[in-house]
Amino acid sequence: MSLELKNIEKKVGLETFIYPTNLKLEKNTINVLLGSTLAGKTTLMQIMAGLDKPTAGEIWFNDQNVTGVKVQKRNVSMVYQQFINYPNYTVYENIASPLKITGVDANEIKERVGKVAELLKLSPMLDKKPNELSGGQQQRTALARALIKDSDLILLDEPLANLDFKLREELREELPKLFENRECIVVYATTEPSDALMIGGNTATILEGKIIQYGKTLDVYNNPENLTSAEVFSDPPMNIAKVNKSGDSCSLLEANTTWKTNKKIKDGNYTIGIRPHNVTVEKTSTNSVEIKGKVMISELSGSESLIHFKYGQSNWVSLSSGSHKINIGEEMKLYMNVDECLFFDQNNRLVSNG
Amino acid sequence: MKKFKWLVPTIYILFLMLPIYWLINMSFKTTTEIINTYSLWPQKFTLENYIKIFTDSTWYMGYVNSITYVVINTVISVAAALPAAYAFSRYKFLGDKHLFFWLLTNRMAPPAVFALPFFQFYSSVNLFDTHIAVALSHCLFNIPLAVWILEGFMSSVPKELDETAYVDGYSFWRFFFKIFIPTIAAGIGITMFFCFMFSWVELLLAKTLTATVAKPIAATMTRTASTSGYELGLLAAAGTLTIIPGAFVIYFVRNYIAKGFAMGRV
Numbered sequence: 113m114s115l116e117l118k119n120i121e122k123k124v125g126l127e128t129f130i131y132p133t134n135l136k137l138e139k140n141t142i143n144v145l146l147g148s149t150l151a152g153k154t155t156l157m158q159i160m161a162g163l164d165k166p167t168a169g170e171i172w173f174n175d176q177n178v179t180g181v182k183v184q185k186r187n188v189s190m191v192y193q194q195f196i197n198y199p200n201y202t203v204y205e206n207i208a209s210p211l212k213i214t215g216v217d218a219n220e221i222k223e224r225v226g227k228v229a230e231l232l233k234l235s236p237m238l239d240k241k242p243n244e245l246s247g248g249q250q251q252r253t254a255l256a257r258a259l260i261k262d263s264d265l266i267l268l269d270e271p272l273a274n275l276d277f278k279l280r281e282e283l284r285e286e287l288p289k290l291f292e293n294r295e296c297i298v299v300y301a302t303t304e305p306s307d308a309l310m311i312g313g314n315t316a317t318i319l320e321g322k323i324i325q326y327g328k329t330l331d332v333y334n335n336p337e338n339l340t341s342a343e344v345f346s347d348p349p350m351n352i353a354k355v356n357k358s359g360d361s362c363s364l365l366e367a368n369t370t371w372k373t374n375k376k377i378k379d380g381n382y383t384i385g386i387r388p389h390n391v392t393v394e395k396t397s398t399n400s401v402e403i404k405g406k407v408m409i410s411e412l413s414g415s416e417s418l419i420h421f422k423y424g425q426s427n428w429v430s431l432s433s434g435s436h437k438i439n440i441g442e443e444m445k446l447y448m449n450v451d452e453c454l455f456f457d458q459n460n461r462l463v464s465n466g
Numbered sequence: 467m468k469k470f471k472w473l474v475p476t477i478y479i480l481f482l483m484l485p486i487y488w489l490i491n492m493s494f495k496t497t498t499e500i501i502n503t504y505s506l507w508p509q510k511f512t513l514e515n516y517i518k519i520f521t522d523s524t525w526y527m528g529y530v531n532s533i534t535y536v537v538i539n540t541v542i543s544v545a546a547a548l549p550a551a552y553a554f555s556r557y558k559f560l561g562d563k564h565l566f567f568w569l570l571t572n573r574m575a576p577p578a579v580f581a582l583p584f585f586q587f588y589s590s591v592n593l594f595d596t597h598i599a600v601a602l603s604h605c606l607f608n609i610p611l612a613v614w615i616l617e618g619f620m621s622s623v624p625k626e627l628d629e630t631a632y633v634d635g636y637s638f639w640r641f642f643f644k645i646f647i648p649t650i651a652a653g654i655g656i657t658m659f660f661c662f663m664f665s666w667v668e669l670l671l672a673k674t675l676t677a678t679v680a681k682p683i684a685a686t687m688t689r690t691a692s693t694s695g696y697e698l699g700l701l702a703a704a705g706t707l708t709i710i711p712g713a714f715v716i717y718f719v720r721n722y723i724a725k726g727f728a729m730g731r732v
Binding site: 163182183184188189190192196198199209210254257 | 629635651
């Protein structure tokens with residue numbers, strides 16, 4: 113089982129939504145589409161589902177061309193960001209509807225709905241209408257409807273985005289487990305890098321209708337092919353600076369910071385990317401380099417402190433664990449863990465990670 | 467001040483109810499009493515007027531005719547507006563916005579403008595003095611209204627609902643009748659109410675397009691006044707009975723209307 117997009121392209125009027133894209137998703141994998149809003153995640157999923165036709169290119173499923181096949185004829189499920197359920201049906205009827213449509217016998221429907229409801233903790237709510245439920249329960253109902261039939265392809269379009277923080281955490285943990293023993297391909301669209309890391313599997317970073325990189329989630333995170341991919345896969349945004357390397361010394365061009373390096377890369381100018389959690393208030397590694405920045409904004413979230421500061425001419429972000437007292441406008445010392453720097457060459461391709 | 471806050475609404479309602487009270491009051495009087503004496507309630511209470519209406523077929527057939535064409539019109543209007551409104555709310559096509567606005571402009575012309583062409587046209591195709599003629603002519607202003615109201619309700623349903631249904635395996639028609647129509651039931655209720663009401667109160671076209679067979683109650687009322695002198699008591703009774711269907715319908719859809727106002731398109 114595999115789903116393959118071959119040179120898929122989508123244009124609406126003069127606007128290009130998806131640039132020619134190739135992507136192959138293997139069986140029993142969870143695939144995260146990671147990108148900001150309007151990156152083209154939803155369009156891509158609609159093309160995968162068959163709700164939308166690509167302007168050019170082909171979709172192959174199990175070595176069969178399914179490009180023009182209607183969505184009803186494909187065995188897919190989809191869950192949206194908005195909690196979409198049939199308002200006139202009870203939760204039970206909602207979950208049962210995909211089976212009922214295909215004419216599964218009543219006893220079997222009952223048994224399968226019971227099982228899925230149990231799995232998603234919906235058993236006490238089966239006789240209620242969806243709008244009598246909380247947001248989390250509504251989304252669970254939608255998930256149950258997606259899980260009840262043995263779909264080959266399950267598409268989740270930002271399923272957690274409209275939930276409050278606690279419910280999101282809870283459901284995010286459960287999600288990968290729901291797909292563990294299933295013969296299917298799962299595609300999960302999200303705007304949040306932390307979702308991708310939590311869910312694991314494979315990740316495709318997407319920007320403005322182009323897939324930048326596709327691979328195992330940790331690989332994409334640790335070895336972004338290029339600067340764009342690294343930027344998409346970083347939240348808060350990655351800090352970027354120009355450096356010059358000559359011999360064993362490395363220096364930032366905008367500010368007077370130099371450190372020793374033993375990287376086996378050619379001398380010359382590079383762009384470095386460093387994730388905010390590697391720029392901290394306290395020293396985290398023996399190789400950390402001290403830098404000085406002027407604090408612009410700081411946000412405390414209890415367990416973490418986020419500091420936006422001006423370093424040289426650029427705006428940087430630092431993320432440290434613990435609460436720190438920070439005065440806005442103050443010049444403060446921060447530590448940059450240079451071991452975790454990603455080096456990109458003049459064409460923004462990765463040459464060295466850490 | 468607080469003590470008197472009931473005062474203004476009470477006066478308001480009193481003024482609103484006054485003409486209706488006067489109508490009902492008159493309907494239980496004899497014509498002689500109405501003309502000759504001034505009284506706040508019937509001196510000689512009589513049901514004669516109502517008995518006359520319910521026994522004389524020229525009178526009660528007026529109600530039957532009116533209700534017949536109003537129901538036909540309501541059914542046609544909603545049946546035609548449902549697919550139209552769905553298209554406007556779900557699809558983009560050339561000139562969709564202009565067409566949508568043009569629909570509304572149909573309501574801007576007074577029906578009198580269309581009375582003559584309708585009369586001539588229906589006469590020439592032998593539809594003059596039929597219920598369907600009146601029902602069709604009322605579609606002129608009811609279908610645009612129905613499309614306009616239904617489009618609002620349909621657009622408030624996310625299009626992801628349609629897509630979810632297709633993904634689940636529903637065909638378009640099955641989705642439309644089993645899920646979509648129940649979802650916008652409140653909107654359909656309101657639409658039917660407005661179609662019913664506008665068709666019920668419309669007099670000019672209904673009067674122009676009918677003679678005897680499909681003559682509406684409002685026409686019966688105006689013609690009686692001119693032929694056999696002033697039968698004021700009878701007219702008042704007929705008027706009272708004319709209010710009832712409207713009041714009845716409003717009672718049933720009052721919750722839907724509140725919902726419709728909340729959704730911002732009524």
